[in-house]
Amino acid sequence: MDGTPLRILLILRAPVGGLFRHVSDLSHELAARGHQIGIVVDKLHTDALSAQRLGELSPLVTLGIHPFAIPRTAGLADLATPLAIRSLADRLKIDVLHGHGAKGGLYARLARIGSRERVALYTPHGGVLNYKPGSPVGAVFRQIERLLMGATDAIIFESAFAHRAYADQIGTPSCPAPVIHNGLMRAEFEPIVPRPDAADFVFIGEFRDVKGITYLLDALVGLRAPDGRPATLAMAGGGPDFEATRARIAELELDERVRLLGVQPARPTLELGRCEVVPSLAESLPYVILEAAAAGRPVIATDVGGVREIFGPTAASLVPAADSAALARAMQTYLDTPRIAEQEAEARLAHIRRGFSVEHMTDSIEALYRRALDARTASRRSFT
Incomplete structure (x- = not known):
């Protein structure tokens, strides 16, 4: 035709x-x-x-x-x-x-x-x-x-x-x-710089079981920055498990460390955390990871669905799903050596530019x- x-x-x-x-x-x-x-x-x-x-x-x-x-x-x-x-x-x-x-x-x-x-x-x-x-x-x-x-x-x-x-x-x-x-649109490849008051980590997505939120909160409990400060998390999204998530935060005594932001656009929300965490139990090819990768932000994600295709040359850093201990280790590694994650983000960005x-x-x-x-x-x- x-x-x-x-x-x-x-x-x-x-x-x-x-x-x-x-x-x-x-x-x-x-x-x-x-x-x-x-x-x-x-x-x-x-x-x-x-x-x-x-x-x-x-x-x-x-x-x-x-x-x-x-x-x-x-x-x-x-x-x-x-x-x-x-x-x-x-x-x-x-x-x-x-x-x-x-x-x-x-x-x-x-x-x-x-x-x-x-x-x-x-x-x-x-x-x-x-x-x-x-x-x-x-x-x-x-x-x-x-x-x-x-x-x-x-x-x-x-x-x-x-x-x-x-x-x-x-x-x-x-x-x-x-x-x-x-x-992704060309504008989405513009770099994003975290705000000075950004949390250590940011989650963006629906509040439901398949997104692995329970494992993320469990992983956060024992995390500390090198100076001993408890790690912090910003969470954007809504969904059927929103109230259950709020209750779990209280149960784990994380109220002072976790901010619930409600439903927010992804790009502005990436400014509110220094590293995105995507602890999903199942995915296809999630935009939330594509957007963070295109913006040059560090990402910790589980090895599910097509996520490995997005991570490309950095796929070795993916963590197993439904494993809060493995997730905690990856998050602690970021807190201890953020420059390594930033170098991975640079390699991931080059990969994304070529085919996405x-x-x-x-x-x-x-x-x-x-x-x-x-x-x-x-x-x-x-x-x-």
Whole structure:
């Protein structure tokens, strides 16, 4: 297909986290290249922050933002909403349906069935891969993935880890399935300098079990700076375990050492700690580490998901997940010898610059859209 602008519908459930960050960045870049973008989002997920985020996208989403019922769990909407999205795609003359996450991917591919022109692509963002092996819901979604392969023109994996996990859990994709890493804007490669009153460490993320917060707090208890001062921590974020985290801080008598900041943007929050700590139990390719690495900040992280791909030449410093003792050792090493962590941060920044820009990400996705459309056209001609 030539360089004609495309009409693209991005489909997701909730405008939160790294998934929405990716959709937002992709929308900005595709719109800047002359493509027309529409977004489908869950009308059941309503809060002030989500409304603000979608409002910021409105000026560049020329095909509109369209709320539909997209529940997290299975239900009747899983039959009705794809039909409604298909009607919307017909009305908007959509070329590309791009689903994000488990539900977005499901609806994009169901909405593509019956169309001879448009294509459906899918980025899991963890999604179905996050279900535990014994989960009945996970088993259903994995089987649906296998059944929908024939309606899938391409699957985009944001990490090699996600690609391997998909192959292990579901099977090798029969469609094109490239790894295209998430990318950062040029401005995000500007260095960040901690404020004079910055804490020793900073955590940025959701307050829920999978983020490993309990292990972080346990690790903090015995940490001391070389001068004997107890180590400090700033924590930004919100989520279902916020109050439980507050209670755990009190139980460990860390009230004077831990600041709870609430939900904050990542880059300004990086100024509030000298070293970021990401103690996650599971991840795909977390933006919170990419952002810190691009800003040249030291990072202590667990060896989960695609984090090793971000750390590149510094991957040897990753710590095992769910191990507060190992995490404490890494944090104490930073307190004792911060210059070593700063040198690692310099090497990590050079690695990130080479392969994690939003321009490179969008180039790759845009080219995949066109290849999928070309393949669809060729297939249609072979039957005429």
